Amino acid sequence: MSIPTSYLLALSAMLFIIGAVGVLTRRNTIVIFMSIELMLNSANLAFITFARAFESLTGQVMVFFVIAVAAAEVAVGLALIVTIFKSKRSIDIDQISDLRG
Amino acid sequence: MTQELILFFILAAVAIVTAISMLVSKNSIYAVMFLVLNFVTVAVLYLLLNAAFIAMVQVTVYAGAIMVLFLFVIMLLGAEKAEKGKDLPWQGPLAILLGGALVLELGYIIFSQQRGLLPGIEAVSESFGSPASIGDVLFNRYLVPFEVTSILLLVAMVGAIILTRDEREEKS
Known part of the structure; x- marks a missing residue:
């Protein structure tokens, strides 16, 4: 009658992989950050799918927490990017290599 | 093919196309806009899956607040086109190779291995996810x-x- 669970999980996996490839290929720190958001979002989709399939609200509550944690993470991460930009005048990930041993 | 399945395929296509567009767009502002579109599409999918409250949280917090924060920072730094200089030559192909390997692994797990274990999506009461x-x-x-x-x-x-x-x- 409706969407098979495996299709939804496959979509979630596709979005996660696109996000992972984004983290691996892009060098703009902000775009890398957005790729991480995309991966979090795909995990949320899997949570919602399982919540629906198992008819348990715990999955949806977990998504609520993931969104709250993502908001906190973005606030701190963007503050870090602004601070790095202030000292380096660039947000290219290749320029941020001061900790190289 | 039911209405829901057709709607799912349209939404899935939009989600994947916007995600890939986010990845390849040179201008960060366009990337943010594609990501907002992706989040809204996923929110509609949540509505299909009886998660109305989470869908609204997704639109207001994710597509609204978080992505506007990204836009603010990009415009504040003037970092629309930050990528200059050369990429590592093997970085792109290697990433696509690893991504392809992950596609195969996850596809195998989702479509063959666990087929009998995954519960189908059955009808639930109206109040589920309210x-x-x-x-x-x-x-x-x-x-x-x-x-x-x-x-x-x-x-x-x-x-x-x-x-x-x-x-x-x-x-x-």
């Missing part, structure tokens, strides 16, 4: 994690302020 039912679970079973989340948000707020504070003003 704000009232979510609130009931959130404030009874998950009250302590909920409170911890509020502390986490406070810590993030303080952290962001401390990180971006202008230290020259303090010395004078």
Whole structure:
């Protein structure tokens, strides 16, 4: 009658992989950050799918927490990017290599 | 083919196309816009899956607040086109190779291995995923994690302020 669970999980996996490839290929720190958001979002989709399939609200509550944690993470991460930009005048990930041993 | 399945395929196509467009767009502003479109599409999928409250949270918090924060930072830094200089030559092909390997692995697990174990999506009651039912679970079973989340948000707020504070003003 409706969407098979495996299709939804496959979509979630596709979005996660696109996000992972984004983290691996892009060098703009902000775009890398957005790729991480995309991966979090795909995990949320899997949570919602399982919540629906198992008819348990715990999955949806977990998504609520993931969104709250993502908001906190973005606030701190963007503050870090602004601070790095202030000292380096660039947000290219290749320029941020001061900790190289 | 039912209506829901057709709707799912349209939404899935839009989600994947916007995600890939986000990846390949040179201008960060366009990337943010594609990501907003992706989040809204996923929110519609949540609506299909009886998660109305989460869909609204997705639109307001993710597509609204978080992505606007990204836009602010990009415009503040003037970092629309930050990528100059040369990529590592093997980086792109290697990433696509690893991504392809992950596609195969996940496809294998989802479509062959666990086929019998995955429950199908059956009809549920109208109230499943409504704000009232979510609130009931959130404030009874998950009250302590909920409170911890509020502390986490406070810590993030303080952290962001401390990180971006202008230290020259303090010395004078």
